[in-house]
Amino acid sequence: MSARMLINGVAEQQVSALDRGMAYGDGVFETLRLIGSSAPLWSRHMQRLQDGCTRLRIPPPDVQQLWHEVLQVTHGMPQSVVRITVSRGQGERGYALPANPCPTRVVAAFAPPLVDQHAYAHGVRMRVCDLRLAEQPLLAGIKHLNRLEQVMARAEWNDPSITEGVLLDSHERVISATMANLFVVVDGELLTPSLQRCGVAGVARAQVLASFPEARVDDMALATLRRADEVFLSSSVRGIVPVSSLDGRDHLPGALTRRVQQHWRELGFVMEQAG
Structure with a gap:
């Protein structure tokens, strides 16, 4: 499945194997539907993302920065599905939380599923x-x-x-x-x-x-x-x-x-x- 993707704001396709999201599922995500450059449920997605980060003690991403990146990856797409993933980022081996986490932020756009x-x-x-x-x-x-x-x-x-x-x-x-x-x-x-x-x-x-x-x-x-x-x-x-x-x-x-x-x-x- 092809996707337009930004990792921490940079056009990349790979996340480090040391990322805690990959190692432990230590993070949250949102999957939202866009019609052109409109996301009717954006505020609700951001509210749940904030809640998830707060409960997991992950520093939440900047909402305006996320929106800017969403517009980047969906530019020119009449409809799209965007997945926003926020992990705790890289850390030492083990379950203990990093003292100073540096979250990983992934924003990826996909073609929407066809409707039956x-x-x-x-x-x-x-x-x-x-x-x-x-x-x-x-x-x-x-x-x-x-x-x-x-x-x-x-x-x-x-x-x-x-x-x-x-x-x-x-x-x-x-x-x-x-x-x-x-x-x-x-x-x-x-x-x-x-x-x-x-x-x-x-x-x-x-x-x-x-x-x-x-x-x-x-x-x-x-x-x-x-x-x-x-x-x-x-x-x-x-x-x-x-x-x-x-x-x-x-x-x-x-x-x-x-x-x-x-x-x-x-x-x-x-x-x-x-x-």
């Missing part, structure tokens, strides 16, 4: 993953570099007709999908799982919660997900995607899902179509 219009109109198929997410409140919500749980969960299936997997925690509570957050509509109420113990608090999730204040955040049992009238995924890259079936149980995109999709379009996210 059938999926946006009719939904995607999902399965429940066998893997259970570990609970760690210190890391819950932030997008840290260690994504092995998601990698191993995604390795559980190779059926191309299944797009996503549901992740549960060790107490069988619904948390998210492997690459997106989950929303359900049960008896007319919009619900999304609590992420106080594990999981990534997505930027698109935050946008939906802010724009639909009637939505409720709470622990969610798998039985609640299965009996939902509507189910949809939220992702800052792919937007709002309905779920058409979960382990063979059918769901139909309903009026509330369509309202959230319309809100997404009104933010300026017009997706490239496949084919």
Whole structure:
């Protein structure tokens, strides 16, 4: 996959093998969608990046500098996906934090994924993953570099007709999908799982919660997900995607899902179509 990349503001393609991000997953990242030179959810991405750096005790990058670098790597691209990675930088061998960390900053731009219009109109198929997410409140919500749980969960299936997997925690509570957050509509109420113990608090999730204040955040049992009238995924890259079936149980995109999709379009996210 080709990418335009800046490492600490310099056009390079390689990070040191001694970087703690590579050695320990010691860092955070954001993946955002740009339409031309506009990033509608920029402030939310920067808020989560700041939160992640603060919790991991990594000096946060300068937001204006990041934006300047984002514009550099996306220059001339009508649409793009940008990944911003901030690691603690290089350090001595061992887990002890460097006394004076010098963070590594990577800003990379990619062509956006093509959109399957059938999926946006009719939904995607999902399965429940066998893997259970570990609970760690210190890391819950932030997008840290260690994504092995998601990698191993995604390795559980190779059926191309299944797009996503549901992740549960060790107490069988619904948390998210492997690459997106989950929303359900049960008896007319919009619900999304609590992420106080594990999981990534997505930027698109935050946008939906802010724009639909009637939505409720709470622990969610798998039985609640299965009996939902509507189910949809939220992702800052792919937007709002309905779920058409979960382990063979059918769901139909309903009026509330369509309202959230319309809100997404009104933010300026017009997706490239496949084919």
